[in-house]
Amino acid sequence: MRGARPCLVPLWEFDMPDPSATHLLALYATMVRIRAFEDAAEIVSQGGVQAWGQDASATPALVKGPLHLSTGQEAVAAGVCAHLRKTDLLTSTHRGHGHTLAKGADSTRMMCELFGRASGYNKGKGGSMHIADFSVGMLGANGVVAAGLPIAVGAAQALKLRGEDAIAVSFFGDGAINRGPFLEALNWAAVYGLPVLFVCEDNRISATTPSGDMTGGEGAGARAESVGVAARRVDGNDVEAVSALAETLIAGIRAGKGPRLLHALTYRHKGHISIDTGAYRDPLEVRQALAQDPIGRARKRLDVLGLEREARHAELDAKAEIDAALKAAESAPFPVAADAYEDVINTGHGVWL
């Protein structure tokens, strides 16, 4: 942090931020990349899906189908993934673009996947809801709420059994804590003392229903503690706080202390999917939440630290990166129909009989 500066320090040192400022700048860069990706994806998805009484547009969208945006939740992905290595394994949710980018995936191959192109990470077979880059340990977004938790504990168990110096992380939402696999997976991780971090990305809404009305007791942390998984809560819109807590919890997990849960309180700026305006929410609640936008808050901190120029640079870089991703995705070739028969099964060869 750059508070009172000793005036005798040579001027050039002022351009070298202290480590925490450098870290914040890196977190900021990740957040603005995610925001740029989500904003671009949102625009190109309009008209691509029928839902909420709307018809699919007569001019089909470039990105089709349901697109679950993580706009407003960037601090959780950035803050947690800043402490992960390529060899660490991650499972995600249906709202997984941010996690995938933060874990190190390439935005162009991600955008190609959203556009349904053969050069996408999943060869056009998964789309937004199944975005994944196994090469950086990102084992997939998932179309089923809470389905990533059991997969993550299995991955953690394999890492432990094989003696690998890596951990598993599972992102899930506040809605997931009401599904059985949440309890099963946390208990399982505690029973075997697995190296796994559970991250409850609490955006306070389950699809279009406020989670508070649907959840008994004290929520994710209390449920985790009840099965012996230590839990900590954090302001999920304060990227430095998320990062600091994640660093502590992950260090403990790497040191063999067993599973931990990080409960991050955040807010989903958009509706459940990209064409959902979220009009069912209290306008006052939305206004207050937007005022707590994690990117706006981090930017203010950077400005105070004198890093306005660097922050602006990160924003321009992100825009340029995502513009290039869009351009590449739009001109990338689609898969051919025969590809629909690949990657299914090796045993036998019939698909009809």
Place this chain on the structure above:
Amino acid sequence: MNSPTHAGALTLTYAQAGALALAEAMQADSRIVALGEDLGRGGVFGQYRDSDGSPLQKRFGPERIVDTPISESTIVGAGVGMALAGLRPVVELRVIDFALCAIDELVNQAAKNRFMFGGQGRAAMVARMPIGIWTASAAQHSQSLESWFTHIPGLVVVCPATPADNYSLLHAALASGDPVIYMEHKELWGSRGELVPGGRAELGRGRVVRPGTDATIVTWSRQVHVASQAADELQREGISAEVIDLRTLWPWDKELVLESAARTGRVLVTHEAVQVSGFGAEVAATIAEHTRARVARLGAPRIPVGYSSPLENESRIFPGHIAASVRKMLDSIQYVKSGHNE
């Protein structure tokens, strides 16, 4: 079969045969682990015990033969995660009825992982889920749900009927690299038979249990033995019935079945599962599409399996039922031939 007829052959129970295959595979491949409820003491049916009765966990340790909580979703879900992280898990569901607690993990996660993520990973795992009526176990411990899984792209479905097949098919399932639904039958665990260690089977290859010329009976799992008794009964009446054990339901041995169908002209498909929407319908339809053979199905009525014997027996297919169905088919084919074809 107390004295082996092949050099080096062993006489083992169906449960011991499966355990032998698993132990050999685990010995050869450190990636193979097994997880499920009560595995540490040898599994509820003794299928995780060495032939001398010693639990496999004693040999391989609790990290490779893993006792788990009663958490079916996570038994299978963790299996998927283990496979993606480089292991080759065997997940034990105890009875297929409990596998329904993990249907998302089986159908949406294991079966689709490879395709959905564009071939980035493979959920190479074997999910063992014993099927079938288990005397007096009533509606939630007696089902045969193989057609639930043959319907799902991405899954292999295996139903061994003998100790030799439980040995060789489990080896094949472990080696396949695909997610395999492996269905042993709960009333076959103690059945004894001969097997030759090192013997291997190919998934998707059926077996002619006994050759015949007048009609073909296609079946699998425990019904193979029931059908063989029916064939004995028919033989005494001068009717020669061929019995085919499919062994693997997906992929299934169409060549073997269609050749037999074309030769005998009459095929009965019989299974312990409920007849409506059973896998027998798939076999029968395929025969009808590709041959001129007459086909019929014989499965259980569409009722839950009852507890009391008179009720439970309504869900069982006995040799007499199969023989009667074959006779009826022979009678009607003669009628059809005389009435329409000549």
